[in-house]
Amino acid sequence: MPPLPSELAYVPFVSVQHMMNLVHHLGIETVLRALADEIEADFKRWEMFDKTPRVASHSEVGVIELMPTSDGEMYGFKYVNGHPKNTREGLQTVTAFGLLADVNTGYPKLLSEMTLLTALRTAATSAMAARHLAPKDASTMAMIGNGAQSEFQCLAFKAICGIDTVRLYDTDPAATAKAARNLVGHGLDVIPCTSAEDCIEGAQMITTCTADKQNATILTDNMIGPGVHINAIGGDCPGKTELHRDILMRSSIFVEYPEQTWVEGEIQQLDRTHPITELWQVIAGHATGRTSPTQITLFDSVGFAIEDFSALRYVEGAIKGTEFFTMLDMLADPDDPRDLFGMLQRSTA
Numbered sequence: 001m002p003p004l005p006s007e008l009a010y011v012p013f014v015s016v017q018h019m020m021n022l023v024h025h026l027g028i029e030t031v032l033r034a035l036a037d038e039i040e041a042d043f044k045r046w047e048m049f050d051k052t053p054r055v056a057s058h059s060e061v062g063v064i065e066l067m068p069t070s071d072g073e074m075y076g077f078k079y080v081n082g083h084p085k086n087t088r089e090g091l092q093t094v095t096a097f098g099l100l101a102d103v104n105t106g107y108p109k110l111l112s113e114m115t116l117l118t119a120l121r122t123a124a125t126s127a128m129a130a131r132h133l134a135p136k137d138a139s140t141m142a143m144i145g146n147g148a149q150s151e152f153q154c155l156a157f158k159a160i161c162g163i164d165t166v167r168l169y170d171t172d173p174a175a176t177a178k179a180a181r182n183l184v185g186h187g188l189d190v191i192p193c194t195s196a197e198d199c200i201e202g203a204q205m206i207t208t209c210t211a212d213k214q215n216a217t218i219l220t221d222n223m224i225g226p227g228v229h230i231n232a233i234g235g236d237c238p239g240k241t242e243l244h245r246d247i248l249m250r251s252s253i254f255v256e257y258p259e260q261t262w263v264e265g266e267i268q269q270l271d272r273t274h275p276i277t278e279l280w281q282v283i284a285g286h287a288t289g290r291t292s293p294t295q296i297t298l299f300d301s302v303g304f305a306i307e308d309f310s311a312l313r314y315v316e317g318a319i320k321g322t323e324f325f326t327m328l329d330m331l332a333d334p335d336d337p338r339d340l341f342g343m344l345q346r347s348t349a
């Protein structure tokens, strides 16, 4: 019988089942609020992070991306894909997993599923941004695109921004019916709609979260009245946008990391001299967010590595003292650090 791996070999692993158990244990709105606070705190210390646009490998049908960052103490990365055609094949558009590591040793500290965690962190980031940008009395959100991310978005805007009503629209009525069903009992008035125009009626906030591998026009200029906050989630790849360019021309635009958003966000439609504001600057008090009740604010979200780092660090803390992880024998740890081969040689099948 070969010796058991040393303690250093083990890395906590949060499976999909663990993540679901953790969210149920804590309550989804508690998790969303906590994630928003973690992400906001990290946006406040934005300058401390290593930042780089994500490394994207595009194909004709989708994209596979690596999203790394570090605050000097911890390093994190996420593997994530985006394949809009996948749902037609019974697969998800977005799946993900990620890792946190200790910068001092380079040893991994956490491996986690991130498909659920991405939906949670995206929703928490959206609502956190809206907390700074949306009209203060906003109570109704239009949710266009009722796929995997949509219920998470609705609940984050309830938990973090205090909305009480969501209006749902998707080109596929089955997706709207699914979202409406899932939102029953969560304390929101849910209004299914049959067109994008109907959906935005009376909404102070509009979230677009559609998946299409091309430039789409989910919202046209004539649909957007003064004072609205737009949370644009689905345009997040080169050649994949959701808003008509004229809306951008009338909006105050807030982005995560400009180097990435110019390539992937709605602003890929604009000249690079067009004024944009980095969201972290608003959060840190260096720039203004909403300045008037008639201003149209747009959070041109593509998703940035720091949000995943914050989410992983939150999970690392949240699982401590719980059963919501297993230890994986993930790291070869020979007794003599230089005798890796000897470790292999002495082991038996």
Ligand SMILES: NC(=O)c1ccc[n+]([C@@H]2O[C@H](COP(=O)([O-])OP(=O)(O)OC[C@H]3O[C@@H](n4cnc5c(N)ncnc54)[C@H](O)[C@@H]3O)[C@@H](O)[C@H]2O)c1
Pocket: 082, 084, 087, 093, 094, 118, 122, 144, 145, 146, 147, 148, 149, 150, 169, 170, 171, 172, 175, 209, 210, 211, 212, 216, 218, 232, 233, 234, 235, 236, 301, 302, 303, 304
């Ligand atoms: N910004 C971020 O941080 C972030 C994070 C995660 C996902 N995303 C993006 O969000 C989008 C949605 O992700 P998902 O996992 O919910 O995808 P999904 O495939 O599960 O859902 C997308 C929905 O959009 C609907 N749709 C497509 N075209 C439409 C249109 N013209 N009008 C209305 N509805 C339309 C589809 O019918 C589908 O129900 C994707 O594009 C994904 O890349 C962004």
